[in-house]
Amino acid sequence: MLKRLILLIVLVSIFAVEAKSKTDSALFSNESLPKTIYANEEHLLLAEELKSFLEEAIKSEVEIIKGISDRDKPGIYLISEPKIFENSAYYYAFKSTYNTIKLIGRGNKELEYALFSFLEELGLRMYQPYEVFYPNIGAINFPKNSVKFYKPSFNYRALFYPASYDELFRRWHKLDWHLEDFGIWGHTFDKLISPQKFFESHPEFFAFYEGSRRYESLCMTNNKGFQVSSLSLKNILKTTPDSRFYSISQNDDLVYCECLRCESLNKKYGSPSGSLYFFLNRHAKIHPKNEFVTLAYLHTSDPPKGIFPQKNVTTLYCPIEMNRGMAINSDPRSELFRARIKNWKAFNPNLFLWDYTVQFTHYLSPFPNIHTYQDNLKFYEEHGVLGLFLQGYADVPGDFVELRQYLLSKLLWNNSLDMDLLTKEFLEYFYGPAHDYVWEYLKLLKEAQEESNRFLDIYSGPVQKTNDFLSPFWMDQFDKIISKAENAVENIHPFYERVDKIRLGLEYVYFEQAKYYGKERFGMFKWIENEWKVPESLTSRVKNFVSKCEELGIYEFGEGGFTPQQYYKNWISLANNGIVDHLGIGIEGHWLTEPAAEYNPKGFSGLVDGIYGSEDFNIGWTGWYGDDAVLIFHTKKKNIQFVEFSFLNNQRHWIFPAKSVLIEGFQDGKWTLIQREILPEVEEDFEIKSQKIQVTSENLNKFEILKIVVENQKSVPEWRKRTGKRPLLMIDEIVFR
Template sequence: MFRLMHTLIVLSALLINSACNTGKADITLVAQGKVQHVIVLPAEATKNETKAAHLLQDYIRRISGAQPDIITESNYQDQQAIFIGNTSHGEQYNTRKIKGEGFYIASDDTHVFIHGGSGQGVIYGVYTFLEKYLGCRKYANIPAYTPANKNIRVPARIFDLQNPQFIYRQVYYPAANDPEYMVWHKLQQLDDLWGIWGHSFFKIIPPNTYFTTHPEYFSLVNGKRQPMQLCLSNESVYQLTVDYLKKAISNNPDAIYWSIAPNDGGGFCTCDNCQKTDAAEGGPQGSLLKFVNRVASQFPQQQFTTLAYTYTSHPPKNLKPADNVFIMLSSIDAYRHEPLRSAASAAGFRKDLEGWAAITPRIFIWDYTTQFTNYLAPFPDYNHLQDNLQYFADNQVKGVFSQGSGATYSDMAELNSYLLAGLLWDVKADSKAVITGFLNGFYGKAGTFLDAYLQELITAVKTTHSKLDIYGNPVHNIKGYLSPALIDKYAQLLDKAEAAAETDTAFLNRVYNARLPLEYTVLQQSKFFGNEQYGYLTANNQETGSFIVKPNWPARVKRFVEQCKKAGVTELAEEGMTPDAYAASWDALFTRKWISNLAFHAAVTLAHPFTPEYTPKKEGTLVDGLTGDTDFSYNWLFTYGQDMIATIDMGKNKSINQIRMNFLQDPRHNIFNPVALTVETSADGITYQPAGTQTISPLSEEDNTARINTFAFKLPAVNARYVRVTARCLPAMPAWRNAAGKKPALCCDEVYVL
């Protein structure tokens, strides 16, 4: 059925092409399994022209079983031919300009001509010929589909000129690990283009080598030299950078770009000389661009990039990037449920793009198409991908790094990669047709139901006014597009998809993979619901109010983890846990005994507000019977920049022997232990008696390990109705953890009264 479906697609395409060439007979390349054409190369063919010819020869053989000969133009004797590359016979069509890695596919009444521009243009032309005219497909990092056909015909008198919209096109998904996929879809990889990429300061001048002996090379932060960024006004830093690049360029002369950019994080230099430049240019982007321009002037034949990201995102007041410097602007702060050209959250990005575009035509965009904190969470931004790329094109952007989930599988990874690749080449492509073609080809009969599932997700985001945050999680939208009721609706469509694909194991497994995000959402939300409906716990003893794990839950987690491994999930979040580690975290939950808390579901009042986006259960988080793990997004009361003062009302006096609570320490996310804890009790809610105080020493040196710390207070059988816990927040970020504009946060859970 799969082969039949593709045969119909190919026949339809040929009929359409024929309709566009009314009155012109098709050209027959293969008739009844016999080759009618030879493949002709220039007398002195390039490496890429030769590769393109052999690719075409191989695929014609795969389709028809017949293999055309490859000859040079000097040996050509007026046979029917497919001319590849810069042949003299193809010059008649070389009247319209091929730009960059563009190409043309042309034909007269007898011959076919495929000619490319620079780089791999001619190879791109062959792959496009295979897909557009011969019906081949490369859906993912799997073998290409080739139809079986003993008769291969293509339209006569066509001229198909294609030029790339962007000179740099990267889609960062697992399919990028397949070399043929990359070339087929005209994509590039940063490793192939950049000699040094991204956040590069410490790749050039590593602190491990220089900081002890030359702290002046590094940024002055809060009056102290710290290995956070470089001091860009230091002459030795400039000279070391130039020396590094001379050697690196010599060792890698084929690299096109070289990045000179700050590390990911804060801590820009505030020494007098750097501050002087920054004051004149409106911020630290001034000292960065001044430095990059100066280095770039020493290498006029090379192309450099730097990052307009976080504290360097704004354009400078006076400076302009040098002619060999590209600005790579990040869109990291925008939500993804609306197009970037109109979303309120993208207003700052739009202003920065307009500002940079006013001073340079050399702009790349670092864009984001996944949820980094939960790669497997449904992230239905699919309907905005084309509009976003068209917006970039409208603003003369020259290249796009579309950052997905990298090497690990994620929500609709194959579709996202396939669609983005096509749009990066041609932003005006019919995205609906591309999506439909992909779903029907990649999922077979199940494609119709996958399409309905995606449309339901897109519609639900809009009707529930949900936000798509690249740093969100499935619990944030528990009342939005990921509500249990809507999840049931999505599940019914995926059930139908499974039923439609059940006779084909390949299609069925792809549907299972597409279902992973929904199953992940159910599992993650079950941690939030806990002992409530949709939770992973069930009542064990009505009298004691204890709970146990639902009998089917361990097997459900096991199935999920096994399918993750089949799909190629290597981590569930950026720098996050592996499927095995995820299974281990559930095993820890399964073995955790229910603790009968005297304050279970008691009323809680707070003196200071919690942070709602991280605390969906509100005050009740402290006494819901569920304890948080090292992910601050689940089951923690998150208090930002203020003390946590929580008063728990148990409803009546109870005999208390111990009060125990957990705090999360996760410096990477600016979450720290309290510096002091005080516990008090009261019988009337007016007069409180001290039950204990603990002082906690803050971290004195860098330690980004996430860990849970338990603090306990023993009491002499006190009778009380109220318990008040006061956790004093760290007053300021530690000197080693510089995060501009950020305050320390507290995360508490659970408060046990025993």
């Protein structure tokens, strides 16, 4: 005991900073590296694993000896000694002499961490799942007569990328796995009290919101409802006794309870999170030996005041609205998020953060945020965030997924690594002779984003970025550099295929923007044989793109988005049905009520350009938030017999068809009513679809000017009503015949 205590005091005093070590110039080489592994019985499986990696690396047999009686014999020792690390933040250490190497962990898990760090010190790498990189045998070395202590940048390190599904990749990079660590994960209110089972018979268990009971959330103060949730939680605890955490968190929605008792708590504690922590603390007190996690998300993004979490409660803050194009520490637009992180840490020392590291609407589209990873993680670490859940593409191999998951895996453990060095090392391994061009491409993406300095949203896409980092100018630059990369690895497997995946991302942008540009220079429609149509060569490119995506396992193009085959089907539908010829194409006019800036891509002409929009409301649609659309058309007594309208129904995004359409004509200095059509009442329907109506009148051709008033819904329908949300009216091509 005394010997260990003295050792700890001496080592900590000498090696107070992680990764600082005192060594002489002597190194173990592949030849002098000890060829014997000493391990007690509980570590024999680790010893076997180490033996396998070492034999492949040094091309020599390695012996395992069970039991450790003498620690001075030449060899590699696997040792678990918790007492060395008492009152210390360190997880494991390496200690070497002239003929021994000791891997010492404070526990079995930490010893496993030490094993994989030791392999990395020897030059082995796991850049991607299922594949270990071994260095040239002459490059293998390890310092003699040295001591080195290790601790992570974050205590909890979870990554949600394709590589995370591979157990060896997780173990190698010392990653946690939320799907195993949590007995109940994420948004869980509906798992604690099932709406299907209880809403009809006990609506009082659920949130009173905007004047009625809603199944999307729970009442935080109903005692009988709490008892039901408590029973559900007990059953979960019973069936998952080995789980580290249990999430008690709001559903993925804006609804929260506004009943008298909940509202009283929220006013008292200054935030809707007040009643949440009241509810959460009741559960935490009943189960003091279990660890609970709750999301700080949407309406609970700000901490309450005057109430404090139980010690077994962890806050998981989710800064979903944050700009991803600039690091949080330097972006003026992220001041709110910086303040929230500080406030949450002051409220609850047990602070985790759920960060969003990719674009969720368009997995393949370039998303220049990799340069922000390290600075963001440094800010989190410096401000006391203890754990991170970094959400990526889940199991979809999206844009630069291989690089993203590798870099984040490394930075989660040690956020002080040289990011450029890590990136270049990976690119050289993964892209071979093309690595310099890929590096230049990444720098170009960063330059384009920084030059525009536009907000980079995880729910944006290629169409929204046509005027900044995905403009025709930048797309041309990207095309040139990736062409050089392709030429550098032509016919060299697997490097060509890997560069070709980058090309797929640029192709995806081109196709999406081609839909948007329509008949313009970069549009999908060309004037061929006296008509607008899509060149066969372009459709062939789309078909080839889809086939490659399927081969790569890219089974959807966004969160809940098109599958490759659906994407191709949508393209064919647009190609065959997107052009509409009518009397109003290019007609002069203006609007009296301005549409929303973000849904006004082409100005007034976008309503009469002869092209139907796609299912994506960013392509071909013009939108009004809350207001009616009041439009003026100079029809000049054209022989118009009816007007056709298309309205989008996408209720998930608060987009609803119109309430009515009114058409007036201007004559003799006054407006005359021509026709009014009242549309059917909106019903709950989450299918994305276009609703067409025709307004017919024999008087449409009698006026020089027509005024069209498209009446928006007065408010969001009951089933989608959320505080602050307004109905969005989306209008496609207005067809005059």
